[in-house]
Amino acid sequence: MINNNIMLVEGNRLYLEQLSNIIRETETVTLVARFRDAKDALGQGMVFTPNIILLDADTPNIMSLLGEFRRVYPNADIICTGEKWSAETSSLYVNAGAKCFLVKPFSSEELLDAIFAFSKAATAGKEAKVMTFFSPKGKSGKTTLIANLAMAISRKTNATVGIIDADLQFGDMAFFFNLKPQSTIVEAARDTDFLSPVSLSAYFVPVAKNVSILCGTKEPSLIDKVSIHSLETIINMAKTMFQYVLIDVPAGFNPTSIAAAEIADTTYIVAMLNGGYEVQHIQRSLDVFTTWPDYKEKVKIILTRVEPCTITAKQEMEEIIGYPVAGIIPNAYLDVATAADDGRMALDLKPNSPLSQRINYLAGRITKEKQENDDDF
C-alpha cells in the first residue's frame, strides 16, 4: 500500500491548526510535516519525504511558488487550498502543475476524494468539451438524446462524462435513469460558494462507470434557488471534473438556456419533426444564434423523429432549413417510452436499433472532432 505522507503548507495560523487536526483524524494519511512559511517548506520539507503537498493558494506569489514546489518535489502531488474556488485561478493552478483545488476548511472525506478519486481523473488540467442542448419548444427528444449520447461517448472513449440537468422546472433526467437523488442542482447551487470541483463531485450521481448526473429540481418553484451565477460556477467546475459535459436546459430562450449556451463549446439546437412548424422554430432560433461571430463552429442542429432516417432526408432538411444538420435521429417513440417507463435507456434496450446507431455515430463525431464529411451522415 502506498503511504500518503502529507506536508501541509499554510500561512494562516488558525487554519494551520485546524487543517492539521483534520489531516490527523483522516485514516490512511499521515501528516509528516507542516510549515507556515512556504520558503521553509521548500528548503526543509524534503527530509520528511512527502508525496502529497497541501499548498496554501492564498499566499502571495503562489504561481511562482507552485513552479518551485514542482521542481523541488517532482514526485509529489500538489493540492492547492484556498478560501474560495474560482474558475480562472484554479485553472491557473492546475496548469501550473497542481492536481486540484480544495476549499478550506475541508473534511476528511473531501481530502480523501481529492487524493484518491480526483487525482486519478484523466482530465489532467485539460478542460472538458461542454455541450448545451437547446430546443425552441418542449418535446424535442433532447433528454433521451443527452442520456444516450453521454453513455455512448463514455463507452466509445472511456472518457468521463457529466450531465447537468438544468431544465429547472421539468427536468426528466433523474427519471430516465431511475434515480431518487439525495442532492440535486438546487443543493449544489446553494453551496457553490463553499464548493470546489472535488466537493461538487459528491453532488453528482454516478449512473455508469464514467457517467454521472447532477439531477434537476424536484419541483418547479425551486427554479428561483438556482441563480444564473451559481449555474455558471457549477458548469465551470464541471469543466475541470469531466472530459465531456452535457447540459439539458429549459425550452426556448431564457436566462438559463442563454447562460449555458454561452459557456458551451457547442450548442445543439434539437427539434423533433412532428409535421408542425418545427422548421420555422429552428430558423427563428438561428436568427438569434447567428449573431454570434463564431456561430458556424458553435451552433449545430440535431433533428429527432426523422423518418425515413436517411442521408437524403438529412440533405433535404438542410436545404429547407438553410443550415447544416449535424445529426438525425429516427423515430423510436415506443422504444424510448418503454425504456423510460422502466427507468432504462433505449440504447441498452436495442443496441443495434437505428436509434442506437445514429447516436453512436454522433458520439463518434463529438469525440473525434473531425470535420464534417458530406458522404457520411
Add this chain to the structure above:
Amino acid sequence: MAEEQINGVIITFFSTASAVGKTLISINMASELAREGYSVCLADFDLQFGDISNYLRLTPEYTITDLCESIKTDSGSPLMPMLTTYAYEGVAFQVIPNPKKLEEAYNLSAETIIEVLKNLRREYDYIIVDTTSMFSVLNLALLDISTIVTFLGIVDFIPTIKNMKIGNETLRTLNYDSNKIRLVLNRSDSKTHIQLKDVVSILGEDFYHILHNDFISARESIATGIPLVLNGQESELTQELRALVARYTNKGYQAVETQKRDSWLSKIFK
C-alpha cells in the same frame, strides 16, 4: 353616464408538458365560440415560438409588441383595430399574434401584457389564451387574471405524467378556487402502456373532460389551416371539442341530456 363595464371571460390553456395540443384546442375553442355568435379574441402568448399565426395562415400587420407599445404610451386609442382577423365561411374572430421577432418576445414585460388583456376583456365576450409549458412570470400572471384555466394533459409516458402531477400540485398551491382549474385530457387513447385509471389515481383527481386521439384529423386541420370545428367534418374529436365549449359557456352539455334520457328509459323498462 358611462355604460356599465362588463369584463369578458378569459380562458387560459396551460400545461406542464409540451406538445399536448394547447394551440390546436385553443384555436378550436375560439372558432366554436365565434361560430356560436360570441365576440372572441385569441391571444398567442407563447411569445417566442407561438404557432397560432402559422396554423391559421395569418400575416399580421401588428403583434402583441405593438399592443404593448400602445398601452405603454397611454394614448387611450382603442386596441381592437390592431388585432388580426381570422375569418372562414362567415365565422370570424380576432387574434393577438406573438411577436414577429424573437428578441421582441424576450423583452416584453408580463405586466404590460396583462394591461393589454385588461383593456381587451372589456371588448370581448371571450378571450382565449395560449401559453407555454412552464411556470414563468407571464404564465403565473395569466393564471391569476383568467376566469378559467384549462390544464391540459396527455398520457404518453411516465415523465409526462410526472410533470403533469407536479404541475397540477403547483397549480393547487396557488390557491385558486377549485373550479377555476379544469383538468382536460387530450389524445386519451394514443399508443401507450399506461392506463387512464392509473393516471387518475396518481393525479388524485378526475379529468373534467376527455378528448380522444384523432391524429389524422388534427394533422389535416394543421395542414389545411382550417379549424376542426369549422371544416364541416363532424368527427368524434370535433364533437368532443364542441361539448367542451358547451360546458364552458354553460349551455348545457349534450352528454347530460343523453344521460337524462337513459334514466328516463331505465325507469320505463324497470
